[in-house]
Amino acid sequence: MSVISSSIPKAVALLNQEQTIGIPTETVYGLAANIYSSKAVERIFSIKKRPFFNPLIVHIKSATVLSEIARDIPEKANLLAKAFWPGPLTLVLKKQISIPDLVTGGKDTVAIRVPNHPVALALLNQLAYPLAAPSANPFGSLSPTTAIHVADYFEEVLPMVLDGGACQRGIESTIIGFENGEPILYRLGSLAVEDIEAIVGPVKMITHDDIAPAAPGMFSKHYAPSTTTFLTADVTEKLKMFPDQKIGVLVFQKGIDDPKIVQQEILSTTGNLAEAASQLYAALHRLDKCHLDCIIAERFPDVGLGKTINDRLKRATKK
Numbered sequence: 001m002s003v004i005s006s007s008i009p010k011a012v013a014l015l016n017q018e019q020t021i022g023i024p025t026e027t028v029y030g031l032a033a034n035i036y037s038s039k040a041v042e043r044i045f046s047i048k049k050r051p052f053f054n055p056l057i058v059h060i061k062s063a064t065v066l067s068e069i070a071r072d073i074p075e076k077a078n079l080l081a082k083a084f085w086p087g088p089l090t091l092v093l094k095k096q097i098s099i100p101d102l103v104t105g106g107k108d109t110v111a112i113r114v115p116n117h118p119v120a121l122a123l124l125n126q127l128a129y130p131l132a133a134p135s136a137n138p139f140g141s142l143s144p145t146t147a148i149h150v151a152d153y154f155e156e157v158l159p160m161v162l163d164g165g166a167c168q169r170g171i172e173s174t175i176i177g178f179e180n181g182e183p184i185l186y187r188l189g190s191l192a193v194e195d196i197e198a199i200v201g202p203v204k205m206i207t208h209d210d211i212a213p214a215a216p217g218m219f220s221k222h223y224a225p226s227t228t229t230f231l232t233a234d235v236t237e238k239l240k241m242f243p244d245q246k247i248g249v250l251v252f253q254k255g256i257d258d259p260k261i262v263q264q265e266i267l268s269t270t271g272n273l274a275e276a277a278s279q280l281y282a283a284l285h286r287l288d289k290c291h292l293d294c295i296i297a298e299r300f301p302d303v304g305l306g307k308t309i310n311d312r313l314k315r316a317t318k319k
């Protein structure tokens with residue numbers, strides 16, 4: 001029998017029994033557990049093969065319970081929560097002492113968001129606790145955007161994947177931390193930085209060297225398909241370098257005509273970056289299943305969600 005089910009009562013029962021399950025969100029699917037159950041949270045780390053120092057995101061039902069999780073909340077954090085929750089924005093804030101170290105990797109900060117997905121919200125509203133949930137993929141591999149992706153990874157070890165359809169955003173949340181009350185970008189994501197800056201003014205970009213201590217999950221190899229992947233501004237030129245190979249191509253808007261191409265993924269024929277972002281991981285999952293010699297991906301315009309897509313494609317090229 002499949003582990004995929006759309007029964008919210010069943011999900012509630014399993015979580016109340018301190019089990020770990022797959023859940024939908026609008027960004028990517030998560031591996032969820034009661035934040036106060038060390039047994040269930042430990043299971044997240046062991047299923048994902050994720051190091052304990054890499055903290056998890058706490059999913060809450062509404063901003064009204066934020067003060068139970070975080071303290072000393074900067075004014076700009078409140079403005080962002082008001083503007084974008086529920087939604088694909090994670091805020092890293094000082095934690096309340098009641099938040100277990102296991103969830104925060106021993107840090108005195110905690111990452112929090114309110115997911116904008118009807119099934120996730122219905123679930124959270126029936127629970128007496130928030131859910132810790134990282135993306136539901138093995139450490140370092142491509143994030144799942146459908147219940148089937150999660151089952152493909154974890155069918156044997158999960159009692160249930162709660163089905164909420166294909167993720168509408170398709171890329172992880174944008175993560176913002178604070179330094180002296182000022183916002184810092186920890187991870188590019190489904191919410192464009194320009195949209196955040198429209199609410200709170202300039203957001204400081206963290207450099208690559210700063211990122212390891214600040215956001216331990218941001219190793220450069222992450223979000224990677226198992227097929228060797230290249231990123232280029234000119235796919236047609238790059239194709240010439242592989243005369244006799246089976247190639248998969250991922251492009252933004254316009255298809256390419258070349259007999260070497262075995263599988264081609266066009267992310268948005270209308271040139272819409274939000275649509276392209278929502279399709280990115282599903283396209284990479286499909287390409288990865290085609291037994292290709294390599295994937296050639298086109299660089300996206302470096303604005304709005306194009307920045308996020310380029311970030312994930314760059315990481316996909318790392319071996």
Ligand code: TXA
Binds near residue numbers: 175
């Ligand atoms: O869209 C998302 O954010 C998805 C869905 C399921 O909500 N979750 C997700 O979780 O992408 P995960 O664990 O794959 O990525 C969380 C990132 C990691 O890079 C982690 O290091 C960072 O958040 N993080 C968590 N707590 C942190 C903290 N206290 N300080 C800095 N970074 C933190």
Ligand code: MG
Binds near residue numbers: 134135143
């Ligand atoms: Mg992840």
